[in-house]
Amino acid sequence: MTNIYTMSFASVYPHYVTKAEKKGRTKTEVDEIIRWLTGYTQLELELQLEKQTDFETFFAEAPQLNPSRILIKGVVCGIRVEDIEEPTMKEIRYMDKLIDELAKGKTMEKILRKTKKY
Template sequence: MTKHAVFTMAFSKIYYLYIQKVEKKNRTKEEVDQIICWLTGFDSAGLKHQVEGDNDMVTFFEQAPAINPNVSLIKGVVCGVRIEEVEDPLMRKIRYLDKMIDELAKGKSMDKILRS
């Protein structure tokens, strides 16, 4: 299995990059938190603990309480790669999160982002 550089990046660093990205488009940290909690099953306190810790992306997803069963509804292309074709389970989870943050930054409604 190829070890991607993103696997060893600190979740907190990526989290703050997500917030910067969406705030430039007049979206909020609270919306980013809602997306991450929907995807991973973390509650607000659990997410805060992850952000304040120094966990890498591997550990972040290993500690996630439960990946949302509706993730299979997330489809499309992120960074030129079709999510449905990503074989590595961890990379697919990271791409799900990237796709949802991209949708937020592009102005989609939270109902559509959360596949409600």
């Protein structure tokens, strides 16, 4: 079995896009989610994909992990995201959960945990 940490992010990225597009969503939305989660700019994200950066490095080098990501709750692959202890695995599962929400038709505002201003 392949270790997810050493897998290149670029090898999984097309699956995120395909999953979203099958449900009528876009690559642009997938990229927006990844940028929101990691703080990468679009150019930085594309460079990470080009460099075939592994997951561990992808998250370790993320410019600014979004503090609102702790609001991401739920189950991915049968495991509660909020119960995952290992930091890199938690980040990977946060991303999986956000892509799942996109594919399930949630609005970008909800996916990106935008709070309403009253």
